[in-house]
Amino acid sequence: MRYGPEHKGEVHQKIVKDGSRRVRTEGITGAAVSAVMRDAGLTHGGFYKHFGSKDELLMESVCEAFREMSDSLVEAGERSQPGTAWKAIVKAYLSVEHCDHAEDGYPLTALAPELARADKAMKAPMLGELVKYKNRMLPFMPGRRTADKERAFFSIFSTMIGTVEIARMLPEPAMREKVLASAREFLLRSF
Template sequence: MRYRPEHKAEVHQKIIKDASRRVRAEGLGGAAVAAVMRDTGLTHGGFYKHFENKDELVLESLRDAFAEIADTLTHAAEQARAGSGWKAIVKTYLSLEYCDHAERGCPLPALAPEMARVDPQMRGPIFVELVKYRDRMLPFMPGRRASERERAFFVIFSTMIGAVEVARMLPDRAVQEKVLATAREFLLSSF
């Protein structure tokens, strides 16, 4: 059977999307080749028509995860009043909806400890993705100078990442919301 010329690219993107959601929901090990390929309707052997190895799949899935959350946060910021884009980012990031769905959110609360322990060869490409993520958020951060916006980015995102990590550990929804609301109120009143 002959496939359309764009078929391979479409399948490749479907594999990436599935792996991206899996790693955020299950950790870096969640991108098990057999499971990802099965969910895509392909065999394990078909994997090597798309990727050199599992590390390549993981890196592409992280790239997709960072791009997806950056798109979501950028969209929220662009819908906000001028100068308050960062507030929209905070409100979007520190929501129960976002907290409940690690598979659709920022990879940092889900994977930061694992990413810190990856093979040294993967750290460089992951760092590149972190820089791209930061660069997409910087225009919306509070501050007049680039150095102020970068400082705000690190403070705001470190706080949000930690708050989401803690909230996701808690079994009680009311306590989760309290953690998120406290971080949200603190950030919104601090800049």
């Protein structure tokens, strides 16, 4: 059976999306190529038709995770009332749904410790993704000047990342919700 010219691109994107979910769930070292390919309905042997290495798949998967999450938070911000977009973002990020579904969440929440130990070759592109992410979030952040918005971004997102990491470690749903609610209330009062 012959496939159209767009088929390879569609398959490639499916592999990246599946890899993105798997890397957020299992971490950088846990996302095996064979499992990602199986998730995409393909054999391990077809991997090199799409990627030069596992690192290439990993980078594209993490970039996809940043894009998916920023799209979701931008949508939450755009649906809110003027001046309250950052609050909508905080509420969406610090929700039980986000906490309970790492596969759909922010990549730094799932991968920060691993990325901190990654080699320089991986850190440079991750910095680029973080800068793009920050730039997409900046218009929604509280503050009048860009410098104020950047400070708010780093304070808000660092707090949210750490909160979700801690909440995900807790065994009881009530405990997770208490941690999320505490951080949500703190951030909403702080800016």
